[in-house]
Amino acid sequence: xAFLALFLAYPLFYNVWTSVHDVELGQLLGGAERFxxxxxxxxxxxxxxxxxxxxxxxxFTLGSLLLQFAIGFALALLFARPFPLGGxxxxxxxxxxxxxxxxxxxxFRWLLDAESGAYNALFRAVxxxxxxxxxxxxxxxxxxxxxxxxIWVGVPFNMLLLLVGLHTIDPExxxxxxxxxxxxxxxxxxxxxxxxxxxxxxxxxxxxxxxxKVFDLIFVMTGGxxxxxxxxxxxxxxxxxxxxxxxxxxxxxxxxxxxxxxLAGVFYVRRLRQEQEAPTGGAV
Amino acid sequence: xxxxxxPWLLTAVATVITAxxxxxxxxxxxxxxxxxxxxxxxxxxWVPTPLTGENYSTALGYPGLARALLNSLVISSxxxxxxxxxxxxxxxxxxxxxxxxxxxxxxxxxVAQLPPAIVLAAPLFILERRAGLSDTYLGLxxxxxxxTLPFTVIVLRPVLRSVPAELEEAALVDGCGLPGVLLRxxxxxxxxxxxxxxxxxxxxxxxxxxxxxxxxxxxxxQPVTVLLNAFIGQHGTTWGALxxxxxxxxxxxxxxxxxxxxxIVGGLTxxxxxx
Numbered sequence: 001x002a003f004l005a006l007f008l009a010y011p012l013f014y015n016v017w018t019s020v021h022d023v024e025l026g027q028l029l030g031g032a033e034r035f036x037x038x039x040x041x042x043x044x045x046x047x048x049x050x051x052x053x054x055x056x057x058x059x060f061t062l063g064s065l066l067l068q069f070a071i072g073f074a075l076a077l078l079f080a081r082p083f084p085l086g087g088x089x090x091x092x093x094x095x096x097x098x099x100x101x102x103x104x105x106x107x108f109r110w111l112l113d114a115e116s117g118a119y120n121a122l123f124r125a126v127x128x129x130x131x132x133x134x135x136x137x138x139x140x141x142x143x144x145x146x147x148x149x150x151i152w153v154g155v156p157f158n159m160l161l162l163l164v165g166l167h168t169i170d171p172e173x174x175x176x177x178x179x180x181x182x183x184x185x186x187x188x189x190x191x192x193x194x195x196x197x198x199x200x201x202x203x204x205x206x207x208x209x210x211x212x213k214v215f216d217l218i219f220v221m222t223g224g225x226x227x228x229x230x231x232x233x234x235x236x237x238x239x240x241x242x243x244x245x246x247x248x249x250x251x252x253x254x255x256x257x258x259x260x261x262x263l264a265g266v267f268y269v270r271r272l273r274q275e276q277e278a279p280t281g282g283a284v
Numbered sequence: 285x286x287x288x289x290x291p292w293l294l295t296a297v298a299t300v301i302t303a304x305x306x307x308x309x310x311x312x313x314x315x316x317x318x319x320x321x322x323x324x325x326x327x328x329x330w331v332p333t334p335l336t337g338e339n340y341s342t343a344l345g346y347p348g349l350a351r352a353l354l355n356s357l358v359i360s361s362x363x364x365x366x367x368x369x370x371x372x373x374x375x376x377x378x379x380x381x382x383x384x385x386x387x388x389x390x391x392x393x394x395v396a397q398l399p400p401a402i403v404l405a406a407p408l409f410i411l412e413r414r415a416g417l418s419d420t421y422l423g424l425x426x427x428x429x430x431x432t433l434p435f436t437v438i439v440l441r442p443v444l445r446s447v448p449a450e451l452e453e454a455a456l457v458d459g460c461g462l463p464g465v466l467l468r469x470x471x472x473x474x475x476x477x478x479x480x481x482x483x484x485x486x487x488x489x490x491x492x493x494x495x496x497x498x499x500x501x502x503x504x505x506q507p508v509t510v511l512l513n514a515f516i517g518q519h520g521t522t523w524g525a526l527x528x529x530x531x532x533x534x535x536x537x538x539x540x541x542x543x544x545x546x547x548i549v550g551g552l553t554x555x556x557x558x559x
Binding site for chain 1: 291292294295297298299301302305306307308309311312315323324325326327328391392394395396397398399400401402403404405406407408409410411430487490491492493494498509510512513516523526527530533534537538541545549552553
């Protein structure tokens with residue numbers, strides 16, 4: 001615990017301290033930092049680039065979250081049924097999630113390359129020429145490109161957790177419903193969906209926290225560009241801190257970046273508590 | 285769920301989906317084995333002929349790549365060691381010892397997984413620099429361990445709790461010393477959790493990028509993920525060598541996962557869902 005305090009809690013508190021001081025590169029090795037109250041926060045809030053990145057973060061997070069959840073759910077439904085090689089194929093899918101984000105980023109930079117990228121070649125091959133496009137270097141489409149890559153990374157994890165949830169549903173419920181003449185769609189919408197609600201909320205919350213954090217993937221794919229089109233909050237903080245060395249401001253922006261995951265975390269912990277208290281709890 | 289009527293049909297559907305999903309990975313491996321002059325063409329080859337190792341020799345010829353691979357190995361092994369060294373006793377204490385505030389500590393561990401790495405990287409940059417830890421293996425290992433330690437404890441604690449205290453007491457009564465109890469009763473039960481934690485810690489340490497980017501100054505301790513990113517700028521158009529490097533980085537990931545798959549999947553779901 002001491003380690004966590006030293007390397008996790010202390011830096012976070014130090015971040016709070018930095019955020020109310022005027023710290024710059026010159027004072028890095030212990031100089032006179034001037035206390036400047038909420039000055040750094042004001043500078044961040046007055047910075048249009050900050051609000052731009054907030055908007056981009058929301059687009060990136062919501063776009064990734066909904067699609068990776070929907071695809072993950074569909075795959076979980078498929079893999080919940082027993083069939084030959086199911087386990088092996090499921091494990092293969094997980095590889096996408098396990099690759100280091102830097103590798104995935106590099107890879108998608110190449111896949112979405114204008115001329116010889118695989119996806120564009122594929123589009124041309126099947127006659128969808130208009131879709132063949134230099135996705136990442138056009139500001140209008142670069143966000144779609146990074147969301148696409150992030151969905152690819154996120155789908156297996158969503159699938160895995162939702163699969164665990166599906167296995168907790170008592171199969172007899174489905175059988176009884178089938179005997180009573182419920183169609184497949186009715187069984188899905190009236191049994192599976194409601195029973196999957198607790199797991200789904202958990203998966204979405206975790207997804208929200210993870211997606212909001214994403215740095216490496218975007219940094220490698222576009223570096224925030226072209227023309228700031230993909231400079232989400234985490235990249236904004238990085239730039240203020242490590243490119244302009246405005247440490248105080250970077251720290252302030254970093255703390256503002258914490259707001260969303262913290263809210264999600266509070267919600268998540270409260271749900272865990274409720275489930276533990278509920279007598280039947282523990283669908284998860 | 286009752287067996288489907290056409291199991292092999294499902295297999296076929298799942299295979300097609302998996303193949304489509306893994307196209308990027310295939311494309312990486314494929315590009316790395318394609319002759320450099322056939323890579324950047326408007327009409328790319330889907331199956332490379334002839335296969336060539338040329339991109340790999342180009343990649344391995346880049347200065348610093350071998351060193352960076354070694355650095356990543358040192359760092360991720362260090363992360364595994366430090367995580368287990370700190371995580372096992374901590375999980376044991378939180379599961380067994382009744383002390384004030386252990387509930388708050390568990391909560392703190394959950395919260396510890398929330399902050400984006402960038403929020404940590406920034407203060408760590410200043411602090412490690414002042415403490416002389418930046419640009420050292422230890423500095424990077426310690427930073428990465430902040431990512432692995434919380435979930436390790438979260439995965440291990442329920443396992444330790446499931447060991448009935450009576451069992452430990454009984455073994456003590458039977459004349460087994462405390463180390464013997466830990467070794468013979470507790471440890472065997474922990475194996476799956478420990479393997480999961482070790483495997484995931486290795487994967488996280490191996491793939492980590494941001495701390496490597498900000499806390500390692502030069503090629504001395506720089507992990508290979510940072511080098512790969514640097515290559516994109518420098519050798520931007522040599523996709524063959526770049527994909528060869530990316531493949532080299534992916535191989536340990538796939539190996540570790542293939543070896544410890546069962547444990548890792550178990551740990552992943554336990555760590556994220558059970559809390």
